[in-house]
Amino acid sequence: MYGGFSYTDELSLFMEKVLDSLELNGSFYTMVQSVRLENGKDDPQTWYLTELVDAAGRDVKVCSWLKRITCVKVYCQSKSTWETPTELIHIRKVCDDVSVPTLERLLYEAGTPPGRRFRLQR
Numbered sequence: 001m002y003g004g005f006s007y008t009d010e011l012s013l014f015m016e017k018v019l020d021s022l023e024l025n026g027s028f029y030t031m032v033q034s035v036r037l038e039n040g041k042d043d044p045q046t047w048y049l050t051e052l053v054d055a056a057g058r059d060v061k062v063c064s065w066l067k068r069i070t071c072v073k074v075y076c077q078s079k080s081t082w083e084t085p086t087e088l089i090h091i092r093k094v095c096d097d098v099s100v101p102t103l104e105r106l107l108y109e110a111g112t113p114p115g116r117r118f119r120l121q122r
Contacts, residue, residue, distance in 0.1 A: 005030040005089075006050070006113040012103045015069065019100070022093040033086040033113070037078040038063040042085035049084075051117045052103065060120055063087055065103070071095040 008014040018028050034049035036042055038061050052060040063076035066089065077088040107117035 003030055006032050009105055009108045009114075009116065011105075011116075011118055012100050015066075015100045016098070019069070019072065019091075019093055019098045024093060024096065026093050028091045028093075030089050030091075031086055032062055032089065033082075034084045035087055036061045037080055037085050037087060038076045039078040039080065041078060041080035043080075046085055049111070049113055049115050052120060053106075053117070054120045063089065065101060065120065066091065068101045070099040071097050 004014055004018075005011075022028060032050055034046060036048065036051075036059055050062060052062060052065055054060050063074060066072070066074045066076075069091075071094055073092045073094055075090040075092075079086040079088065102121040103118035104121055105116070106119055107115065109115035
């Protein structure tokens with residue numbers, strides 16, 4: 001089942017709201033499919049549904065971006081053998097001074113889940 005993480009068109013804002021709602025040591029679990037995997041074992045011929053790039057246009061993995069959030073511990077489990085490359089994600093809030101790196105939406109195409117492309121702002 002997909003949730004808000006896979007469908008939102010404002011990924012940074014979504015994460016800010018999720019983390020704001022968590023108590024200290026609270027956890028958020030999600031998954032995202034058709035992404036570049038943290039372990040690097042995805043097929044480069046994959047049609048990625050969620051793509052992140054840095055200011056220079058270089059690929060950024062979703063889990064790498066999540067690990068830039070302050071005051072969280074992020075655990076990603078790459079599933080390269082699934083039909084589409086999928087990350088199972090566990091985020092635990094470890095302090096209250098959370099800061100989520102801003103992503104600018106570059107593309108959002110309706111779908112189940114939608115095609116999305118974001119650029120890291122900092």
